Amino acid sequence: MAKITFITSDNESITLEGSSGSVMALAVENGVKGIDGDCGGVCSCATCHVHVSPEDMKKTGTASEIEADMLELDDNADEFSRLCCQLEIGDHLDGVVLRVAK
Amino acid sequence: MTEIKDSKICVVIGASHSGVNFAFALRREGWEGNIILYDADPLLPYHRPPLSKTYLTSDDDIDKNLLKSAESYEKEGITLKLGIKVSAIKREKKQVVLNDGTQHSYDKLVLATGARPIIPPIPGLMSSNNIFPLRTAADVTNIRTCLAASDNKRVIVIGGGFIGLETAASLKKIGASVTVLEREDRVLARVTAPEMSAFFQNLHAENGVAIFSNKNVIAIDTNTKENVVKCDDGTSYIADIIIVGVGILVNTELAASAGLIIENGIKVDETAKTLDDDIFAIGDCTFHYNPHYRRFVRLESVQNAVDQAKVAAAAMCGKETRYDSIPWFWSNQYDVKLQMVGLSNGYDQLILRREADKEKCFSAWYFRGDRLLAVDAVNNAKAYVYGTKFIKIGNKINKEKLADPAVEFKPIHLLANK
Numbered sequence: 001m002a003k004i005t006f007i008t009s010d011n012e013s014i015t016l017e018g019s020s021g022s023v024m025a026l027a028v029e030n031g032v033k034g035i036d037g038d039c040g041g042v043c044s045c046a047t048c049h050v051h052v053s054p055e056d057m058k059k060t061g062t063a064s065e066i067e068a069d070m071l072e073l074d075d076n077a078d079e080f081s082r083l084c085c086q087l088e089i090g091d092h093l094d095g096v097v098l099r100v101a102k
Numbered sequence: 103m104t105e106i107k108d109s110k111i112c113v114v115i116g117a118s119h120s121g122v123n124f125a126f127a128l129r130r131e132g133w134e135g136n137i138i139l140y141d142a143d144p145l146l147p148y149h150r151p152p153l154s155k156t157y158l159t160s161d162d163d164i165d166k167n168l169l170k171s172a173e174s175y176e177k178e179g180i181t182l183k184l185g186i187k188v189s190a191i192k193r194e195k196k197q198v199v200l201n202d203g204t205q206h207s208y209d210k211l212v213l214a215t216g217a218r219p220i221i222p223p224i225p226g227l228m229s230s231n232n233i234f235p236l237r238t239a240a241d242v243t244n245i246r247t248c249l250a251a252s253d254n255k256r257v258i259v260i261g262g263g264f265i266g267l268e269t270a271a272s273l274k275k276i277g278a279s280v281t282v283l284e285r286e287d288r289v290l291a292r293v294t295a296p297e298m299s300a301f302f303q304n305l306h307a308e309n310g311v312a313i314f315s316n317k318n319v320i321a322i323d324t325n326t327k328e329n330v331v332k333c334d335d336g337t338s339y340i341a342d343i344i345i346v347g348v349g350i351l352v353n354t355e356l357a358a359s360a361g362l363i364i365e366n367g368i369k370v371d372e373t374a375k376t377l378d379d380d381i382f383a384i385g386d387c388t389f390h391y392n393p394h395y396r397r398f399v400r401l402e403s404v405q406n407a408v409d410q411a412k413v414a415a416a417a418m419c420g421k422e423t424r425y426d427s428i429p430w431f432w433s434n435q436y437d438v439k440l441q442m443v444g445l446s447n448g449y450d451q452l453i454l455r456r457e458a459d460k461e462k463c464f465s466a467w468y469f470r471g472d473r474l475l476a477v478d479a480v481n482n483a484k485a486y487v488y489g490t491k492f493i494k495i496g497n498k499i500n501k502e503k504l505a506d507p508a509v510e511f512k513p514i515h516l517l518a519n520k
Contacts, residue, residue: 028170029173033130038404039151039404040151040404044432044441045430066439069483069486070483070486070487072484072487073487073490
């Protein structure tokens with residue numbers, strides 16, 4: 001089980017619990033605003049962009065090569081950016097805070 | 103839980119990518135009335151792209167590929183009426199008629215009717231053993247079951263488009279021996295350049311899938327053991343299972359009989375509205391204007407389904423909006439991820455960019471004069487992303503540098519001097 005907190009662009013904070021699947025799927029399932037996951041989680045659309053809290057980067061790790069390339073589609077991407085379809089839920093993600101990209 | 107605050111009814115015909123995304127977008131845009139989705143498919147709406155890819159090669163239940171959970175619809179006050187076919191639209195009464203004859207009123211109507219596979223009129227095809235199209239989850243479940251029960255697992259795929267090629271790759275992966283028969287002189291002829299077709303032909307050959315071009319299937323003979331697929335050049339192929347992937351027919355019948363304009367699809371304006379102010383159409387079934395390419399197009403893609411759905415929802419709620427997305431698409435086959443952006447039709451020059459240090463990593467850039475129209479990127483998300491940005495902005499590209507693998511692949515090196 002991992003508790004994951006999303007902060008939307010309206011500054012709404014939503015904490016969800018998940019045990020498997022991707023963080024994107026968890027967010028879509030619960031209607032987190034700003035996370036669309038249009039491609040279904042295959043790193044093709046960049047509609048699940050989040051900024052990881054700097055202190056949580058050690059839990060999530062950094063983006064893979066293809067993910068980093070896809071993130072370049074978004075001018076708001078930074079060193080803390082991830083496409084959350086590429087974040088697999090597990091105990092290691094417990095407590096992370098993700099800010100949904102604008 | 104969303105409270106239904108007014109009695110207005112928005113009826114959506116078709117609950118796949120466009121219909122479902124429309125429903126959720128409509129709620130987000132502030133629609134406070136009822137939203138009712140109808141679909142003939144009895145299953146909770148699911149992602150279609152995985153059907154020919156990961157879903158086909160897995161033992162998963164379709165529940166792992168749902169567009170939204172059952173609870174999400176409830177939470178947003180969206181009513182799903184599944185396994186129900188709409189048989190007519192009565193515009194003058196603002197009603198839809200269901201297959202059981204009942205009539206239901208709407209204030210706004212959305213046609214997200216999609217398309218269906220073409221089953222070509224080949225003698226013996228429909229009476230052959232184990233013939234399947236691939237469009238629905240049920241199709242894939244049937245293919246998986248049939249393949250598992252087959253001793254020889256010889257599959258003939260008729261049609262070398264994306265569905266045919268992805269299905270061939272997936273079936274090969276789960277133990278079938280697969281042959282693809284393409285009627286044109288190359289695979290993917292309708293959507294990509296000959297250089298890309300050649301790449302995919304080789305990719306399949308490397309993976310043990312034979313692709314034969316110029317194969318016009320004219321008859322299928324079926325005996326108790328197997329099917330014999332016969333082509334007009336005298337060749338024939340044995341199949342335990344036949345997959346038909348020769349394209350789609352747009353579901354325009356409801357719209358046509360309601361008197362809406364049909365032109366290669368349901369014709370809509372830039373807000374996805376038909377000639378009737380209360381009827382919109384979205385997704386695969388629409389013939390719509392693309393401002394980047396300055397022409398009407400019909401697109402079969404998730405991108406188009408989702409983006410057009412969002413535009414229609416905003417327009418229905420009175421927001422100023424216009425559909426102006428640059429089309430994009432993807433395909434996965436074996437270890438190759440293809441990403442395409444733009445529309446390449448009408449190109450007069452193709453530039454291939456190979457990345458020196460990487461195998462099976464390249465991109466095809468389609469130009470008309472100086473104008474970049476489209477990019478096909480193979481295992482190269484960077485090329486896809488740069489292409490997207492260049493097309494959007496309308497940048498001029500330095501073609502010599504683009505083609506030169508010694509030039510570092512960065513926008514600053516690829517842009518032509520102003």
